[in-house]
Amino acid sequence: MPRDYILALDQGTTSSRALLFDREGHQIGIEQREFSQHFPEDGWVEHDANQIWATQSAVAIEVLSRNQMDAEDIAAIGIANQRETTVLWHRTTGQPLHRAIVWQDRRTAGICQNLRAAGLEAKFQEKTGLRLDPYFSGTKLKWLLDNVPGARAQAERGEIAFGTIDSWILWNLTRGRIHKTDSTNASRTLLYNIHDGQWDAELLSILNIPETVLPEVHPSGHFFGEAARAGLEGIPVAAMAGDQQAALFGQACFVPGQAKNTYGTGCFLLRPIGSKPSPSRHNLLTTLACTTSDHLAYATEGSVFIGGAVIQWLRDSLGLLKDASQSAALAQSVPDSGGIHLVPAFSGLGAPHWDPEARGTLCGITRGTSAAHLVRAALEAIAFQSADVLRAMDADHGIPLAELRVDGGASRNDFLMQFQSNLMQVPVLRPEITETTALGVAYLAGLTTGFWKDPSTLVQQWRVEKRFEPMISADQADTLSDGWRRALHATKAWSEK
Numbered sequence: 001m002p003r004d005y006i007l008a009l010d011q012g013t014t015s016s017r018a019l020l021f022d023r024e025g026h027q028i029g030i031e032q033r034e035f036s037q038h039f040p041e042d043g044w045v046e047h048d049a050n051q052i053w054a055t056q057s058a059v060a061i062e063v064l065s066r067n068q069m070d071a072e073d074i075a076a077i078g079i080a081n082q083r084e085t086t087v088l089w090h091r092t093t094g095q096p097l098h099r100a101i102v103w104q105d106r107r108t109a110g111i112c113q114n115l116r117a118a119g120l121e122a123k124f125q126e127k128t129g130l131r132l133d134p135y136f137s138g139t140k141l142k143w144l145l146d147n148v149p150g151a152r153a154q155a156e157r158g159e160i161a162f163g164t165i166d167s168w169i170l171w172n173l174t175r176g177r178i179h180k181t182d183s184t185n186a187s188r189t190l191l192y193n194i195h196d197g198q199w200d201a202e203l204l205s206i207l208n209i210p211e212t213v214l215p216e217v218h219p220s221g222h223f224f225g226e227a228a229r230a231g232l233e234g235i236p237v238a239a240m241a242g243d244q245q246a247a248l249f250g251q252a253c254f255v256p257g258q259a260k261n262t263y264g265t266g267c268f269l270l271r272p273i274g275s276k277p278s279p280s281r282h283n284l285l286t287t288l289a290c291t292t293s294d295h296l297a298y299a300t301e302g303s304v305f306i307g308g309a310v311i312q313w314l315r316d317s318l319g320l321l322k323d324a325s326q327s328a329a330l331a332q333s334v335p336d337s338g339g340i341h342l343v344p345a346f347s348g349l350g351a352p353h354w355d356p357e358a359r360g361t362l363c364g365i366t367r368g369t370s371a372a373h374l375v376r377a378a379l380e381a382i383a384f385q386s387a388d389v390l391r392a393m394d395a396d397h398g399i400p401l402a403e404l405r406v407d408g409g410a411s412r413n414d415f416l417m418q419f420q421s422n423l424m425q426v427p428v429l430r431p432e433i434t435e436t437t438a439l440g441v442a443y444l445a446g447l448t449t450g451f452w453k454d455p456s457t458l459v460q461q462w463r464v465e466k467r468f469e470p471m472i473s474a475d476q477a478d479t480l481s482d483g484w485r486r487a488l489h490a491t492k493a494w495s496e497k
């Protein structure tokens, strides 16, 4: 029987999903299950790794049965995962030693501060392309080894394994036979040297992490092992990648003039920069991009903390909207934002500003300010913040952006997409399949197993659903950006006590 489908597992922060793609790259099935979020202390966020596996394996089986398929119909599995989330488990029992520490968790801020005080930030930055921030896995792993009773001794005896969620899913899929990760996930740990593509002995020693716990690293498109779980037996696991890098691949963004922006709760922007890991001079991250060979490829990355979440705030806290989708019509009911700017720095500002103390600011209110103006300013703020990251990318690499490919929940908002195009003066392209994370690992798995012959298939199969062209002049765009800069200035002034 021909194996005509690829199964993509998309293990996200709030849900586990499984999707099926056919040879034309069409999405033909999807199942999803949410799982619990644990907040044991202020700033701490944990997941139960067993529940992650239980929900992920359940949706994988469900998507097959709902589409009348079994393991024999599947050519390969690709795994995309929430990045940086850290699991430590026993190699013999397969049981986690502690709940997984999620990427959002801030408990290791003190460890990062101490490393910074010891003058080590430049070293970490140079070798890993990252900043010393609790976001990344390395300090979370150190915390687990230092705080779970007996963990360090067990680690030194080689009894326990560390992994990001990709490794944890692979371990479980293969019934504890395989402990591997891919280079995109490794590049988010603060432990991996992105220049030579190796775990870095010096950084491991600074963080006091024994090498015995580490997974073996491979390119994202690679034969990682064979699934051994009931219902999935014998399917090759042929791709693993962190969700944002998977989305960059799924958007078929391969050249430096292209970038992708995922407009979800936050905005995640990535842009390929080729085969040289040039460090950012404008406060962005350098990270590894997906490949199907040992040749390393790099991307530059910046995140906006509050993207679509500002619309949730208008809906849930201010009651200005019943549904996020109403925001476009309301914004378009006024000709402009009436001179107001909303800077939604609810939990600080992300790239390229990196101001943890900043808080939200609303500038320019008059008696004429209406709910429609506020909604419009909120949507515009999503675009202004994304533009700040895109301009930092332009400045870093000297290559102007040629087009922006978009996905995520808020990319459905036509007003927002048009405004983004106006502001950046580039076309904004929304693809037919906006499940680009799953599509990315499906492509990687398909290329690795010969299901698809070469990457050009992918470029041909990527189809645009709607294209937004700039509809204002460059001068008008500059005027808009000037207003935003003044509002940012006001925000920063407020946070400087």
Ligand code: ADP
Binding pocket: 263, 264, 265, 266, 307, 308, 309, 310, 311, 312, 324, 325, 326, 327, 328, 408, 409, 410, 411, 412, 413
């Ligand atoms: P995540 O994966 O981060 O949970 P999604 O990609 O599902 O996010 O997108 C959800 C976010 O997009 C929410 O914050 C929501 O407010 C926003 N959103 C959804 N639809 C729209 C819309 N039509 N206009 C603006 N924002 C929207």
